Amino acid sequence: xATKERSFxxxxxxxxxxxxxxxxxxxxxxxxSIIGTILPxxxxxxxxxxQISATKLQIYSKxxxxxxxxxxxxxxxxxxxxxxxxxCSIKRLPHVFKFISEPSLVLGEGMRNSAQLKKxxxxxxxxxxxxxxxxxxxxxxxxxxxxxxxxxxxxxxxxKTAWCRLGVYxxxxxxxxxxxxxxxxxxxxxxxxxxxxxxxxxxxxxxxxGGQMPLxxxxxxxxxxxxxxxxxxxxxxxxxxxxLENGKPVPGHSQVKVIVNQPMTYKGxxxxxxxxxxxxxxxxxxxxxxxxxxxxxxxxxxxxxxxxTLKDGTTFKLLEATQxxxxxxxxxxxxxxxxxxxxxxxxxxxxxxxxxxxxxxxQRGDALIFGYEGTNARMYTGLQVAKDPGVxxxxxxxxxxxxxxxxxxxxxxxRIWVVVSKGHAHIYGNASKNQAGFQIQxxxxxxxxxxxxx
Amino acid sequence: MSSSMLFNVTTxxxxxxMLAFFAFLASKNKSIGxxxxxxxxxxxxxxxxxxxxxxxxxxxxxxxxxxxxxLYESIVFFSWTIVLLFAYIDIRYKYRxxxxxxxxxxxxxxxxxxxxMNTGIEPLVPALQSNWLLYHVITCFLGYAAFAxxxxxSIMYLIKTAAESSSTSAPAGGLMSMFPPLKVLDDxxxxxxxxxxxxxxxxxxxGAAWANYAWGTYWSxxxxxxxxxxxxxxxxxxxxxxxxxxxxxxxxxxxxxxxFIATLFCYLGVNLFLSGLHSYGSGG
Ligand code: HEM
Numbered sequence: 105x106a107t108k109e110r111s112f113x114x115x116x117x118x119x120x121x122x123x124x125x126x127x128x129x130x131x132x133x134x135x136x137s138i139i140g141t142i143l144p145x146x147x148x149x150x151x152x153x154x155q156i157s158a159t160k161l162q163i164y165s166k167x168x169x170x171x172x173x174x175x176x177x178x179x180x181x182x183x184x185x186x187x188x189x190x191x192c193s194i195k196r197l198p199h200v201f202k203f204i205s206e207p208s209l210v211l212g213e214g215m216r217n218s219a220q221l222k223k224x225x226x227x228x229x230x231x232x233x234x235x236x237x238x239x240x241x242x243x244x245x246x247x248x249x250x251x252x253x254x255x256x257x258x259x260x261x262x263x264k265t266a267w268c269r270l271g272v273y274x275x276x277x278x279x280x281x282x283x284x285x286x287x288x289x290x291x292x293x294x295x296x297x298x299x300x301x302x303x304x305x306x307x308x309x310x311x312x313x314g315g316q317m318p319l320x321x322x323x324x325x326x327x328x329x330x331x332x333x334x335x336x337x338x339x340x341x342x343x344x345x346x347x348l349e350n351g352k353p354v355p356g357h358s359q360v361k362v363i364v365n366q367p368m369t370y371k372g373x374x375x376x377x378x379x380x381x382x383x384x385x386x387x388x389x390x391x392x393x394x395x396x397x398x399x400x401x402x403x404x405x406x407x408x409x410x411x412x413t414l415k416d417g418t419t420f421k422l423l424e425a426t427q428x429x430x431x432x433x434x435x436x437x438x439x440x441x442x443x444x445x446x447x448x449x450x451x452x453x454x455x456x457x458x459x460x461x462x463x464x465x466x467q468r469g470d471a472l473i474f475g476y477e478g479t480n481a482r483m484y485t486g487l488q489v490a491k492d493p494g495v496x497x498x499x500x501x502x503x504x505x506x507x508x509x510x511x512x513x514x515x516x517x518x519r520i521w522v523v524v525s526k527g528h529a530h531i532y533g534n535a536s537k538n539q540a541g542f543q544i545q546x547x548x549x550x551x552x553x554x555x556x557x558x
Numbered sequence: 559m560s561s562s563m564l565f566n567v568t569t570x571x572x573x574x575x576m577l578a579f580f581a582f583l584a585s586k587n588k589s590i591g592x593x594x595x596x597x598x599x600x601x602x603x604x605x606x607x608x609x610x611x612x613x614x615x616x617x618x619x620x621x622x623x624x625x626x627x628x629l630y631e632s633i634v635f636f637s638w639t640i641v642l643l644f645a646y647i648d649i650r651y652k653y654r655x656x657x658x659x660x661x662x663x664x665x666x667x668x669x670x671x672x673x674x675m676n677t678g679i680e681p682l683v684p685a686l687q688s689n690w691l692l693y694h695v696i697t698c699f700l701g702y703a704a705f706a707x708x709x710x711x712s713i714m715y716l717i718k719t720a721a722e723s724s725s726t727s728a729p730a731g732g733l734m735s736m737f738p739p740l741k742v743l744d745d746x747x748x749x750x751x752x753x754x755x756x757x758x759x760x761x762x763x764x765g766a767a768w769a770n771y772a773w774g775t776y777w778s779x780x781x782x783x784x785x786x787x788x789x790x791x792x793x794x795x796x797x798x799x800x801x802x803x804x805x806x807x808x809x810x811x812x813x814x815x816x817x818f819i820a821t822l823f824c825y826l827g828v829n830l831f832l833s834g835l836h837s838y839g840s841g842g
Contacts, residue, residue, distance in 0.1 A: 123802045127795055134791035134820075141781040141832055173779045286777075295775065333621065333681040340684055364684035365772045376773045377684075490774030498776060502763045509756045 120191040129185045136181070140172040186283060189276045197273060204266045209252045210259045211521040211532060221533035221543060223550035227558035228527070231258070235524045237558050245549050246520050258524040265518065269536060271511030274504055281501035288494030296489045298375075300325035301383040302482040305348060309489045319373065319489075322348035326359060328380060328483040332430050332437070340364075341380050343485040362487070372491050379486030382427060387481025389425050389441060391457075394473040396466075403477070417448035418472065425479060429458065436461060441476040518542055520549070529553075561615055562677055564608035565634065569668040571601030572641070576665050579658035583736055591654045595645075598661060602641045609638065612679065621681035626695040629829065630675040635695065636825075637667035639703035643753070647707065651746065653738045659710035690768035698761030698786075702821050704754030705793075708747050709818035712811035715743040719808055744806050747814050755793050762786050781832040785824035792817040 119125060144152055148170060153161065168175025208215075216222075227234050235251070235258040242249045242262045249260035296317060298309035305324035308316045326344040333339045340363055347357035347370045360368045367376045387407065393414065394401040404412050411421040421444045426432065429440035438460035446452040457465050457476040466473050516537035523530045531553050535542035578594035581587075612625045625631045644660045647653065671677075718737045737743070765783065770776035777783060796813045799805035805813070 123798060126798055130791045130795040130798070134788045134795070137784050137788050137791075140779060141784045141828070145779065335681065337681060338684060339681065340687075365688040365690075367771070367774070374774050378773060488774050492770075492774070492776075495770060495776060499767070502766070506756070506760060506763065509759060513752050513756060 117191065117195075120187050121195045123192075125184075125188050126192070129181065129188060133181060133185070136172070136178065139169055143169050143172075145171060145173070182283070186280060189280060193273055193276055200269055200273070204269060207250075207261060207263060207266070207519070209250055209261045210254045211261075211523055216523070216530070216532065219532040219534065220539075221546045221550075223531050223554055224528060225531070225554050225556060226528045227556070229558040231524060231526050234529055234558050235260070237556065238522050238524055238529060241553065241556060242520065242522060245552065246518075249520075249522070256525070260522040260524065261519070262521075263517065263519045265515055268511050268515035269517050271508050271513075271515065274508030275512055276508075278501045278503075278505035278508055281504060282498050283501075285494040285497030285499075285501055288497055289492040290494075293490070293492035293494060295491075297378075297486065298323075298489055299379075299381075299484045299486045300343075300345075301484045302326075302328050321354075321370065322351070323375065323487075324348055325485050328485045330380060330428060330483075332428060335430075335434070337431065341377060341485075343377055343487070345375065372493065374490050376488040376490070377485065378488045381484055381486070382425075382479075383482045383484045387479055389422055389479045389481070390477035391420070391422065391441065391443070392475035392477055393420075394475065396471050396473055401475075414472075418445060420445045420474065423454065425476070425481075427479070427483070429456070432456075433458075436464075439476060439478050443474055443476075445470075445472070445474065513537075516542060518545070520546070522553075561608045561612035564604055564611060565668070565672055565677075568601050568605040568608060568637075569665070569672050571597055571604060572637070572661060572665040572668055575601060575657070576661040579655070579661055583655065583658050583733055586736060591657075594657055594661075595648055595654055598641055598657060599645060602638070602645060605634070605638050605641070609634065616679045619679055621679065623682045623686075624692050624695075625679075626691065627682055627686055628676075628680060630671050630677055632695065632699065632825075633667045633671040633675070636699050636702060636706075637664040637671070639699050640664040640667070640706050643700075643703050643707050643750075647746065647750070653742065653746065655736050655738070656707075656711060656714065656746070659714050660707050663706045663710065685772065688768060688772065690764060690771065694761060694764040694768055697757050697764055701754045701757035701761050702825060704750050704757060705789075705814075705818045705821045708750035708754065708814045711743055711747045711750060712814040714738075715740060715747065715811040716808065716815075718743065719811075740807070744810060747810060748800065751793055751796060751814065751817075755790075755797065758786070758790055758793065762790060782824065782828050785820070785828050789817065789820045789824050792820050 143164065156164075164170060168177065172178055211219075229237075238260055239249055239251060242260055247262045247264050249262040252259045252261070294311055294317065296309040296311040298306055300306050300323060302325055305322045306319070307322045308318045311317050324346045326346055328341070328343050330341045331339040343362045345360050345362050345368055347354040347360075354370070357368070357370050362368045362375060362377050364377045367374050369375075388405050389407070391404045391406055391412075392401050393404065402414075406412055406422045408422055408424055411419050413419045423442040423444055425439065425441040427439045429436050429438065433440065433456060436458055438458065440456050440458045442454060442456050444452050444454045453470075455468055455474075457474045459476045459478055462475055465475050468474075514537075516535045518535045519533065521532045523532070531550050533542065533546040533550075575594050575597040578590055578597055582591035582594055609625055612631075613622075616622050616625065626635055640660060641664045644657060644664075647656060714737055718734055718740055721734045722740075738746070762783075765786070766776040769778065769783075792813070796805075796810065796817060799813065800810055
């Protein structure tokens, strides 16, 4: 019974330590990850639901395919992955430490015969003299050796960068640290969105997973601006934000310029410029109407979507307005309005009226010239709000990973043994990585070794 | 002298270099091989100048930015890194013939970019106005290029093993004698991936750092991010299979080819077939 139990635990343990499992996990993670890049994730667009059959939809949602990176089975894969990393390190690390702290000071017969790098030196002096001379030589050319007397021979052992054998484990540990950082972030962090109308302030934001969350302070949007390139694409959108505590600006956090790629952080909460628009509420637009045959210009104040009837029975309606028309009408710039005019008894006509191009407005061959004079509507700035206390742990993990990979790939544990017997000595070399590179170094050293006069 | 003219010269130079390498394969004439290398280096220098010039031109247009901001510029940069890595391997390991299997990737990239794409210099949208763009793109593309080189070497490996197993007689004969020994190809494949994997890792990390800096989320499972992780998993599998289970030779070569197909999908397929946050999609 006892042995059976033991063998069960051993086989579970072996399973978790095995590299077969690592390979299966890496391949499984790679393959399953593809699903989430093909199927839409999160809130499904209605067009997608319309084109997919009901049974498929049901099966996919049951399997968690629409939020697959948070589905139970993907998380389970990551757990097994972590277990794999932890158990294989527990199994191997002690051996590696032992290997580093208790190196083979004496080179056995087997290793001597199988060594790829070796050279011989004959000398006429005494074995003691040979040993002393070779200790000095190794110390000068490579590193200070440890001397062991064994079966009437002296074994000199010297090594360099033994610790680099730990590089691999640093890489593995770094993965676990990144996971820990991600878990901290998901437990104690949050993400959301807030829009602030120019000149107003907010003290809460909308969380991505629903619900309002108080900030604990106020954020005031002093000003918002957009600049455009000549081709009409946006160049920079810029909010000027001030943090208020108890209604008073916080020194160092007042009039802060926030643009894309330049966020503002206060009390661990970071605000990222992400979108903008025109505040719809309260926005009034000014439209002028001038009779072409030279009458007085009339000025109207209207809201988007509202219609006005003129004295002659013509109605006009402000369909929409923008404060920058470039992306809709290349070649033009500045504020503009789309207006629909219905002359009495005629079909409606739609056109764009520009604030900065009155001549263009006048060119529309009609009895009435419509001008757009802008708006008193204000802009709002859209900000992502995020707090992630785990992010530094993630960066720590990333840093360790880069260092670990550098050490594991590009550094090598180099060892040299010199076995001194009566009348001759042998030098042997071994490197854990990049044998070709070490061979060059070994050849240089052994060349000098063979020319020693003892 | 405009950059677009120099890019055309570059494309032509890579074509000649590739043809020289093919002639080298067929003729075994060493000086043709040497010419292939030197033409490739000349192309590399011309392309370097062209990239610098394009950078300068963008400032003259008032939209100054490093030339790595759309699909066209990224493909040009990708070709450049491939030739750069080939030069490194050629000089360091002296296996020139690899050029016959690596230069086609560089040529294909340049030809596609020059003929099939909008080559205009565009202003940077706000999301791309960051130094992180530079670090991110450079590390990613150096990694991709190393994988391209590894893939070319693996194809040589697969051709050579196939040829050797079909002609049971002498492995000495014909074209195959031009190829480096199988053991060398296998080792070079591993070395190229040892260069590519750390760079890809850095590329993913700089991307995450940038995403976090620009919008507060270091990882959002956007298709491009996910595919870069898939590529990373494939090469991590390659490294583990290799050290610990001795997956050398044919299987390693296949894994390297599969890894590069995944890389290409990450780079191009995601933009062409899937939607996401990354910007290169619109450059086509
Ligand atoms: C995707 C995540 C992983 C990465 C990036 C990674 C990275 C590495 C690297 C760079 C090496 C050294 C390669 C070389 O020497 O050429 C290595 C070796 C190794 N890895 Fe991983 N690894 C990962 C996951 C795992 C997991 C989950 C296990 C669990 C068993 C594992 C087990 C090992 C073992 C046993 C070695 C050999 C160590 C030795 O030579 O003593 N790795 N890994």
